[in-house]
Amino acid sequence: MLLRLRIALPDKPGSLGQVTRALGAAGADITQVLVLDRGAGRAVDDITVFCPDTTSKGDLVSALESVQGVAVEGVWTTREAPGTYPELEILKYIATAGDRALATLIDSMPVLFSADWAAAGTEKEPRTLVYSSWRAPQDVPLPDATPPRPVASTLEGGLHIISAPLPPLALTLLLARSEGPAFHRIEVHRLTRILEIFLTLPSTERSVARQLRK
Structure with missing residues:
Protein backbone atom coordinates (compact mmCIF):
# COMPACT_ATOMS: atom_id res chain seq x y z
CA MET A 1 0.00 0.00 0.00
CA LEU A 2 1.03 3.60 -0.56
CA LEU A 3 1.16 5.92 2.43
CA ARG A 4 2.01 9.58 2.85
CA LEU A 5 3.97 10.58 5.96
CA ARG A 6 4.39 14.15 7.14
CA ILE A 7 7.29 14.55 9.52
CA ALA A 8 9.24 17.36 11.16
CA LEU A 9 12.92 16.68 11.61
CA PRO A 10 16.19 18.47 12.37
CA ASP A 11 17.47 20.30 9.29
CA LYS A 12 21.01 18.97 9.43
CA PRO A 13 23.13 16.43 7.52
CA GLY A 14 22.28 12.84 8.36
CA SER A 15 18.73 13.40 9.61
CA LEU A 16 17.03 12.13 6.48
CA GLY A 17 19.40 9.17 6.39
CA GLN A 18 18.31 8.19 9.91
CA VAL A 19 14.67 8.48 8.84
CA THR A 20 15.35 6.30 5.80
CA ARG A 21 16.98 3.60 7.92
CA ALA A 22 14.12 3.66 10.44
CA LEU A 23 11.50 3.29 7.72
CA GLY A 24 13.48 0.51 6.06
CA ALA A 25 13.66 -1.38 9.34
CA ALA A 26 9.88 -1.06 9.64
CA GLY A 27 9.40 -2.57 6.17
CA ALA A 28 8.69 0.63 4.24
CA ASP A 29 10.31 1.64 0.95
CA ILE A 30 10.61 5.38 0.28
CA THR A 31 9.42 6.33 -3.21
CA GLN A 32 9.29 10.14 -2.95
CA VAL A 33 10.34 12.96 -0.63
CA LEU A 34 8.89 16.48 -0.83
CA VAL A 35 10.34 19.27 1.33
CA LEU A 36 7.51 21.54 2.49
CA ASP A 37 9.33 23.85 4.90
CA ARG A 38 12.83 24.67 6.12
CA GLY A 39 13.83 27.16 8.77
CA ALA A 40 15.04 27.68 12.34
CA GLY A 41 16.93 24.41 12.18
CA ARG A 42 13.84 22.32 11.34
CA ALA A 43 12.41 20.85 8.14
CA VAL A 44 8.95 19.52 7.32
CA ASP A 45 8.83 16.77 4.70
CA ASP A 46 6.10 14.76 3.02
CA ILE A 47 7.43 11.25 2.38
CA THR A 48 5.61 8.72 0.21
CA VAL A 49 6.33 5.11 1.09
CA PHE A 50 5.31 1.71 -0.19
CA CYS A 51 4.90 -0.95 2.45
CA PRO A 52 3.19 -4.35 2.83
CA ASP A 53 -0.37 -4.43 4.14
CA THR A 54 1.00 -6.17 7.23
CA THR A 55 2.91 -3.02 8.20
CA SER A 56 0.67 -0.84 10.34
CA LYS A 57 0.69 2.94 10.53
CA GLY A 58 1.49 2.56 14.21
CA ASP A 59 4.63 0.61 13.34
CA LEU A 60 5.79 3.43 11.07
CA VAL A 61 5.06 6.10 13.66
CA SER A 62 6.97 4.16 16.33
CA ALA A 63 9.93 3.66 14.00
CA LEU A 64 10.07 7.34 13.08
CA GLU A 65 9.69 8.64 16.60
CA SER A 66 12.59 6.44 17.69
CA VAL A 67 14.81 8.87 15.71
CA GLN A 68 15.92 11.74 17.91
CA GLY A 69 14.28 15.04 16.98
CA VAL A 70 11.68 13.53 14.61
CA ALA A 71 7.98 14.32 15.12
CA VAL A 72 5.24 12.68 13.06
CA GLU A 73 2.48 15.10 12.00
CA GLY A 74 0.39 12.59 10.06
CA VAL A 75 0.20 9.25 8.25
CA TRP A 76 -2.49 8.70 5.66
CA THR A 77 -3.32 6.72 2.54
CA THR A 78 -2.43 8.17 -0.86
CA ARG A 79 -3.35 7.23 -4.42
CA GLU A 80 -0.94 9.62 -6.13
CA ALA A 81 1.67 7.67 -8.06
CA PRO A 82 5.09 8.99 -6.99
CA GLY A 83 7.61 10.24 -9.52
CA THR A 84 4.98 11.40 -12.02
CA TYR A 85 3.54 14.76 -13.08
Whole structure:
Protein backbone atom coordinates (compact mmCIF):
# COMPACT_ATOMS: atom_id res chain seq x y z
CA MET A 1 0.00 0.00 0.00
CA LEU A 2 1.03 3.60 -0.56
CA LEU A 3 1.16 5.92 2.43
CA ARG A 4 2.01 9.58 2.85
CA LEU A 5 3.97 10.58 5.96
CA ARG A 6 4.39 14.15 7.14
CA ILE A 7 7.29 14.55 9.52
CA ALA A 8 9.24 17.36 11.16
CA LEU A 9 12.92 16.68 11.61
CA PRO A 10 16.19 18.47 12.37
CA ASP A 11 17.47 20.30 9.29
CA LYS A 12 21.01 18.97 9.43
CA PRO A 13 23.13 16.43 7.52
CA GLY A 14 22.28 12.84 8.36
CA SER A 15 18.73 13.40 9.61
CA LEU A 16 17.03 12.13 6.48
CA GLY A 17 19.40 9.17 6.39
CA GLN A 18 18.31 8.19 9.91
CA VAL A 19 14.67 8.48 8.84
CA THR A 20 15.35 6.30 5.80
CA ARG A 21 16.98 3.60 7.92
CA ALA A 22 14.12 3.66 10.44
CA LEU A 23 11.50 3.29 7.72
CA GLY A 24 13.48 0.51 6.06
CA ALA A 25 13.66 -1.38 9.34
CA ALA A 26 9.88 -1.06 9.64
CA GLY A 27 9.40 -2.57 6.17
CA ALA A 28 8.69 0.63 4.24
CA ASP A 29 10.31 1.64 0.95
CA ILE A 30 10.61 5.38 0.28
CA THR A 31 9.42 6.33 -3.21
CA GLN A 32 9.29 10.14 -2.95
CA VAL A 33 10.34 12.96 -0.63
CA LEU A 34 8.89 16.48 -0.83
CA VAL A 35 10.34 19.27 1.33
CA LEU A 36 7.51 21.54 2.49
CA ASP A 37 9.33 23.85 4.90
CA ARG A 38 12.83 24.67 6.12
CA GLY A 39 13.83 27.16 8.77
CA ALA A 40 15.04 27.68 12.34
CA GLY A 41 16.93 24.41 12.18
CA ARG A 42 13.84 22.32 11.34
CA ALA A 43 12.41 20.85 8.14
CA VAL A 44 8.95 19.52 7.32
CA ASP A 45 8.83 16.77 4.70
CA ASP A 46 6.10 14.76 3.02
CA ILE A 47 7.43 11.25 2.38
CA THR A 48 5.61 8.72 0.21
CA VAL A 49 6.33 5.11 1.09
CA PHE A 50 5.31 1.71 -0.19
CA CYS A 51 4.90 -0.95 2.45
CA PRO A 52 3.19 -4.35 2.83
CA ASP A 53 -0.37 -4.43 4.14
CA THR A 54 1.00 -6.17 7.23
CA THR A 55 2.91 -3.02 8.20
CA SER A 56 0.67 -0.84 10.34
CA LYS A 57 0.69 2.94 10.53
CA GLY A 58 1.49 2.56 14.21
CA ASP A 59 4.63 0.61 13.34
CA LEU A 60 5.79 3.43 11.07
CA VAL A 61 5.06 6.10 13.66
CA SER A 62 6.97 4.16 16.33
CA ALA A 63 9.93 3.66 14.00
CA LEU A 64 10.07 7.34 13.08
CA GLU A 65 9.69 8.64 16.60
CA SER A 66 12.59 6.44 17.69
CA VAL A 67 14.81 8.87 15.71
CA GLN A 68 15.92 11.74 17.91
CA GLY A 69 14.28 15.04 16.98
CA VAL A 70 11.68 13.53 14.61
CA ALA A 71 7.98 14.32 15.12
CA VAL A 72 5.24 12.68 13.06
CA GLU A 73 2.48 15.10 12.00
CA GLY A 74 0.39 12.59 10.06
CA VAL A 75 0.20 9.25 8.25
CA TRP A 76 -2.49 8.70 5.66
CA THR A 77 -3.32 6.72 2.54
CA THR A 78 -2.43 8.17 -0.86
CA ARG A 79 -3.35 7.23 -4.42
CA GLU A 80 -0.94 9.62 -6.13
CA ALA A 81 1.67 7.67 -8.06
CA PRO A 82 5.09 8.99 -6.99
CA GLY A 83 7.61 10.24 -9.52
CA THR A 84 4.98 11.40 -12.02
CA TYR A 85 3.54 14.76 -13.08
CA PRO A 86 -0.20 14.12 -12.61
CA GLU A 87 -1.21 17.79 -12.94
CA LEU A 88 -0.08 17.78 -16.58
CA GLU A 89 -2.08 14.66 -17.37
CA ILE A 90 -5.19 15.97 -15.64
CA LEU A 91 -5.03 19.35 -17.38
CA LYS A 92 -4.65 17.57 -20.72
CA TYR A 93 -7.82 15.57 -20.04
CA ILE A 94 -9.70 18.65 -18.84
CA ALA A 95 -8.81 20.56 -22.01
CA THR A 96 -10.58 17.90 -24.09
CA ALA A 97 -13.34 16.94 -21.64
CA GLY A 98 -16.02 19.21 -23.10
CA ASP A 99 -19.02 19.50 -20.78
CA ARG A 100 -17.25 17.27 -18.25
CA ALA A 101 -14.38 19.73 -17.64
CA LEU A 102 -15.53 20.64 -14.11
CA ALA A 103 -16.37 17.03 -13.23
CA THR A 104 -12.95 15.88 -14.43
CA LEU A 105 -11.25 18.52 -12.30
CA ILE A 106 -13.22 17.59 -9.17
CA ASP A 107 -12.78 13.84 -9.63
CA SER A 108 -9.03 14.37 -9.98
CA MET A 109 -8.40 16.57 -6.94
CA PRO A 110 -8.57 13.85 -4.24
CA VAL A 111 -5.96 11.78 -6.08
CA LEU A 112 -3.65 14.75 -6.68
CA PHE A 113 -3.75 15.86 -3.05
CA SER A 114 -4.08 12.56 -1.18
CA ALA A 115 -7.48 13.78 -0.01
CA ASP A 116 -10.86 12.10 0.55
CA TRP A 117 -13.21 14.04 -1.70
CA ALA A 118 -13.85 17.27 -3.61
CA ALA A 119 -16.99 19.17 -4.53
CA ALA A 120 -18.23 22.43 -6.02
CA GLY A 121 -21.30 24.49 -5.16
CA THR A 122 -22.87 27.78 -6.16
CA GLU A 123 -21.79 31.00 -4.43
CA LYS A 124 -25.25 32.52 -4.26
CA GLU A 125 -27.94 31.56 -1.77
CA PRO A 126 -29.46 29.08 -1.62
CA ARG A 127 -26.13 27.29 -2.10
CA THR A 128 -26.54 24.32 -4.39
CA LEU A 129 -24.16 21.42 -4.88
CA VAL A 130 -23.13 21.28 -8.55
CA TYR A 131 -20.86 18.23 -8.54
CA SER A 132 -18.96 16.07 -6.06
CA SER A 133 -16.49 13.21 -6.24
CA TRP A 134 -17.60 9.70 -5.31
CA ARG A 135 -16.51 9.75 -1.64
CA ALA A 136 -18.16 13.06 -0.80
CA PRO A 137 -20.80 13.01 1.96
CA GLN A 138 -24.47 13.51 1.20
CA ASP A 139 -24.39 16.90 2.95
CA VAL A 140 -21.32 18.71 1.67
CA PRO A 141 -20.37 21.49 4.14
CA LEU A 142 -20.35 24.39 1.69
CA PRO A 143 -18.99 27.54 3.40
CA ASP A 144 -21.26 30.44 4.31
CA ALA A 145 -19.04 32.77 2.28
CA THR A 146 -16.57 32.11 -0.51
CA PRO A 147 -13.05 33.27 0.36
CA PRO A 148 -11.32 35.66 -2.05
CA ARG A 149 -8.49 33.15 -2.52
CA PRO A 150 -7.93 29.46 -1.66
CA VAL A 151 -7.61 29.00 2.09
CA ALA A 152 -7.08 25.96 4.32
CA SER A 153 -8.96 25.38 7.56
CA THR A 154 -10.12 22.61 9.87
CA LEU A 155 -13.82 22.26 10.60
CA GLU A 156 -15.35 21.24 13.89
CA GLY A 157 -15.01 17.47 14.01
CA GLY A 158 -11.53 17.51 12.49
CA LEU A 159 -12.27 17.63 8.76
CA HIS A 160 -9.44 19.47 6.95
CA ILE A 161 -10.56 21.48 3.93
CA ILE A 162 -9.39 23.93 1.32
CA SER A 163 -12.07 26.38 0.16
CA ALA A 164 -11.33 27.97 -3.20
CA PRO A 165 -13.22 30.45 -5.38
CA LEU A 166 -13.88 29.86 -9.06
CA PRO A 167 -14.76 33.51 -9.87
CA PRO A 168 -15.74 33.33 -13.55
CA LEU A 169 -18.05 30.41 -12.76
CA ALA A 170 -19.55 31.84 -9.52
CA LEU A 171 -18.71 28.56 -7.79
CA THR A 172 -16.86 27.49 -4.66
CA LEU A 173 -14.61 24.44 -4.72
CA LEU A 174 -13.98 22.32 -1.62
CA LEU A 175 -11.19 19.79 -1.16
CA ALA A 176 -11.43 17.67 2.01
CA ARG A 177 -9.21 15.31 3.98
CA SER A 178 -10.30 13.58 7.18
CA GLU A 179 -7.23 11.38 7.57
CA GLY A 180 -3.79 12.88 8.04
CA PRO A 181 -2.68 16.45 8.81
CA ALA A 182 -4.19 19.78 7.84
CA PHE A 183 -3.43 21.05 4.36
CA HIS A 184 -0.03 22.73 4.21
CA ARG A 185 0.45 26.15 2.60
CA ILE A 186 2.44 24.44 -0.18
CA GLU A 187 -0.61 22.29 -0.97
CA VAL A 188 -2.79 25.40 -1.01
CA HIS A 189 -0.36 27.07 -3.42
CA ARG A 190 -0.32 23.99 -5.64
CA LEU A 191 -4.13 23.95 -5.82
CA THR A 192 -4.16 27.68 -6.54
CA ARG A 193 -1.88 27.23 -9.55
CA ILE A 194 -3.95 24.31 -10.90
CA LEU A 195 -7.17 26.32 -10.63
CA GLU A 196 -5.57 29.35 -12.29
CA ILE A 197 -4.66 27.21 -15.30
CA PHE A 198 -8.08 25.52 -15.31
CA LEU A 199 -9.87 28.87 -15.37
CA THR A 200 -7.75 30.16 -18.27
CA LEU A 201 -8.56 27.22 -20.54
CA PRO A 202 -10.71 28.57 -23.40
CA SER A 203 -13.32 25.85 -23.08
CA THR A 204 -13.80 25.97 -19.30
CA GLU A 205 -16.37 28.73 -18.85
CA ARG A 206 -18.47 27.66 -21.84
CA SER A 207 -18.48 23.97 -20.88
CA VAL A 208 -19.40 24.64 -17.25
CA ALA A 209 -22.17 27.03 -18.31
CA ARG A 210 -23.63 24.30 -20.54
CA GLN A 211 -23.41 21.80 -17.68
CA LEU A 212 -25.21 24.11 -15.26
CA ARG A 213 -28.04 24.65 -17.76
CA LYS A 214 -28.72 20.90 -17.93
